[in-house]
Amino acid sequence: MSMFCYQCQEAANCKGCTVKGMCGKTEDLAKAQDLLIYITKGISIFSVKARENGIVNKEVDNFIMESLFATITNANFDKNVFIERIRKGLSLREEVKQALLKANVKLSNKDENSNWLKKIFNTFGLKKEEELNLPDAAIWFSNDIKAFNEKAGKVGVLATENEDIRSLRELLTYGLKGMAAYVKHANNLGYDEEGIHAFTQKGLAATLDDSLGADELVALVLECGKFGVDAMALLDKANTSSYGNPEITKVNIGVKNNPAILISGHDLKDIEELLKQTEGTGVDVYTHSEMLPANYYPAFKKYKHLVGNYGNAWWKQNEEFQSFNGPILMTTNCIVTPRDSYKDRLYTTGVTGFEGVKHIVNGRNGESKDFSIIINQAKQCAAPKEIEKGEIVGGFAHNQVIALADKIVDAVKTGAIKRFFVMAGCDGRMKSRDYYTEFAEKLPKDAVILTAGCAKYKYNKLDLGNIGGIPRVLDAGQCNDSYSLVVIALKLKEVFELDNINDLPISYNIAWYEQKAVIVLLALLHLGVKKIHLGPTLPAFLSPNIVKVLVDNFGIAGITNADDDIKMFMEN
Missing domain, CATH: 3.40.50.2030 (Rossmann fold)
Structure with a gap:
């Protein structure tokens, strides 16, 4: 089997994709994502222990959340991004490990109820790593692409042989991936919550613990739901504090005559920055798919060039992006393999990516992203082709x-x-x-x-x-x-x-x-x-x-x- 992925509803034959993902994910991309998740679990082994001893590495927290987010379905199809993230993850894992060694972290041997992780660290620093019985994800290291591919083939979903334990581990992992998406949107607006990071890493580490049975994993899955509520509440607070509470709004689904930019995905910070930079340029902005609700927020209604929503759900983007005529900005997941007819007008940002598609990087030192390349291209494009008329009503948060x-x-x-x-x-x-x-x-x-x-x-x-x-x-x-x-x-x-x-x-x-x-x-x-x-x-x-x-x-x-x-x- 060249690959195995069953994290989305389109899993082939309701069992799993084994040659190529229904999403378009290739074997080498699937393996790179598997290895990255494996590395985040290895980092979490050390980060959980670091937290218990007052050592918190925010770079690690951000890296783990972004890595989980990047591996959700239809988020990023650029294998090179994952290779670099794997290398970065291995470096961060060693950084946390060295912080523990420097702090001379030890635990009392009197604790008879110590779990497997505590037992490992009872002698941490006194023996060589290979003698500590650490999970492989905590010690494996390489900087060679060939070794990456070889390792990735051994650490994917099917590495857990027991079907029920595998099912619960993956259910927990996919819950954490979904939660990470919400947390990163909140982070982009300056909101964060320590407890969510701590549980995420606890959950990732637990998927390596062979001593945990079904009952313990079910409990962790339900606990993940608790932190899922916390994460959604955090993002709700971030969005409403930044842009006001959504209001009942009629949204235009027709088009106007100006050149325009189409923005899709979920990140409200991105549409805020795009609206600011397009104001007064003669370029309109339309939302697409999951960005539709941006029209409901008071802070965005002041921009008269936010003129409505174009199209439907993510899966129709091939035809709708082609008829839009102007550039398209993908801010989060839900990207599909682009057609050549609009690929040169497609841009990604954040954790989203597609090989051969232009990517807008984050601004330095908290500055806004620079969307000028998209705006300049929009000015050279025809206005969107009308595909429907009318209004839809939303804003019932x-x-x-x-x-x-x-x-x-x-x-x-x-x-x-x-x-x-x-x-x-x-x-x-x-x-x-x-x-x-x-x-x-x-x-x-x-x-x-x-x-x-x-x-x-x-x-x-x-x-x-x-x-x-x-x-x-x-x-x-x-x-x-x-x-x-x-x-x-x-x-x-x-x-x-x-x-x-x-x-x-x-x-x-x-x-x-x-x-x-x-x-x-x-x-x-x-x-x-x-x-x-x-x-x-x-x-x-x-x-x-x-x-x-x-x-x-x-x-x-x-x-x-x-x-x-x-x-x-x-x-x-």
Whole structure:
């Protein structure tokens, strides 16, 4: 087997990609990413111990988060970036190790309950590394590309032979990857939280611990959900403190006659800097896919050249980027193999990358990124080709919905609203995802959809009407804004004086695609939400036994067809 990857919903045959990723990831790229994750686990072995002794290396914290983020689906396809990150990771691992040696870190031998990591460090510094029984990820070293490739072939997903332990280790790892994406967006706005870094490294180190059984790993997975909630709350605070609370907004989906730049992805700091630099240049800015919710923030509404949203979810970018005519900036994951017809107009930034595509680097010493090359190119391009007309409404994040709480509660009490459906998550290429369009169309007229993420593109342009002035699709924003849906649910629980969140008239029918959806799922499980339905398929990385655990303890289930599922939801 040349490669093995099953971290996304498109895993080949619902089992795993073994020749080339459905995302376009090649064997050598997949192996480089596997090795980078392996190195982050090795760094974490030492960083966990360093933290216990008051030694915190922020460069290590940032490196681990960025590395996890860079390996999520459709984020970065540039193998050279990963080779350099592997080298940097090996250097940082040695740096943390030397800091421990310098501090002469030791532990008392009297602690009979010491876990495996403590036992290793009881004699750390007194023996040679190879005599300490350290995990290989903590000691392996090379600077040779051939050695990288050879090692990568031995440390991927299938290196864990037990299917159930492998499943739980990967579930934890993918949750950490999704959480890292949210943390890095918050970091870009100057917000951080020490505890999230500490747990991330604890979780990574735990995936190397062969003494941990299924019960211990399940506990860590649920703990990951707890920190997932913390990470989403951190990002919510960062976004709203920086740009204000999202407001109910009508967003234009047509085009104007000016040359323009299309910005996609999730990073609000990037669109802020782009809007500042394009102001007064005659160049308009349009959002795409997950950047749509930028239109809801008060701080961005003052820019008159932010003129609307162009296109749909990430997977349609090949055709939509071609017709846009101007340059496109990808700020985070969700990039696909570009066509030659627009590749020279495509730019990446942050952790995103694609070999042969121009990359905008971070500004020095906290300065803004320089988008002048994109702006200058835009001025030479034709205006976007119109692909649709009209408006869509969004901006129903928790602050806005809570402001409507009395109206919503009255609608529920009078029976005008019978049920809410959380349909957050991801969109994707599979034809089976048309299920979500059909599901939305066939829902009873007294049902309201709560959404976040690009899954909304399956139904946010349908004319589903409203209930007493309340739109039947309430879009909270990006996938990370799923936190808003949690806050809304908890507020409704409080208003209706319920003891259990599952007693609310809320059903969960979530579409997933990649690892950010995984952390949203774990966050919901941590909060005690049950009977979540996932589609269009259950994750390939969940073994039959682990699926049974989730079914027995949380009522997790898949989807069938729109008619039967609606009947099932409405009867429960």
